[in-house]
Amino acid sequence: QKEVEQDPGPLSVPEGAIVSLNCTYSNSAFQYFMWYRQYSRKGPELLMYTYSSGNKEDGRFTAQVDKSSKYISLFIRDSQPSDSATYLCAMDFGGGSGANSKLTFGKGITLSVRP
């Protein structure tokens, strides 16, 4: 079983739709959870960052973490064509400069928002 599993894609939605992107993980030692957005031929851009269970909102984006179920989600409200990109979930054990300081990524899901 992979440490981080992300829903396979691709995903295509009409403009204005609510998008739900999900990842599950197996290692309960993960403490920090991130969502990155990656446009074609670009590096990943940090969208959301959280370390606690619950919801975190930033504009049209909401990140949800359920540590008991080892499940994280990213919701995009009122999706726009400019949201078309690959979305990657990532997790970290934390500890700052600890030896385990590296991100473990899901494989990513490609989202297309149709005008």
Added chain:
Amino acid sequence: EAGVTQSPTHLIKTRGQQATLRCSPISGHTSVYWYQQALGLGLQFLLWYDEGEERNRGNFPPRFSGRQFPNYSSELNVNALELEDSALYLCASSVWETQYFGPGTRLLVL
């Protein structure tokens, strides 16, 4: 504030050659991470440098190596290139757990 920069943007090599990729972190960041993003495999952790020392490495052979300079910039070297090394190589710098990525170097091995 300038972001993470990487050079070159593209690199074409042949099997058996060596490749050198460079990364400059965000000012004030002392940690540099290298990742490989190959088609269908997602982002795989390669190496982590902090304060000039290699702190951790991923499950890659020793022909993947690197170093970090006193100004915190970093170099990734890949020796004896193989076809499957063709990928986007991403560098990230961090403050605590938040990593910020550069645009990547796309390496093609022929």
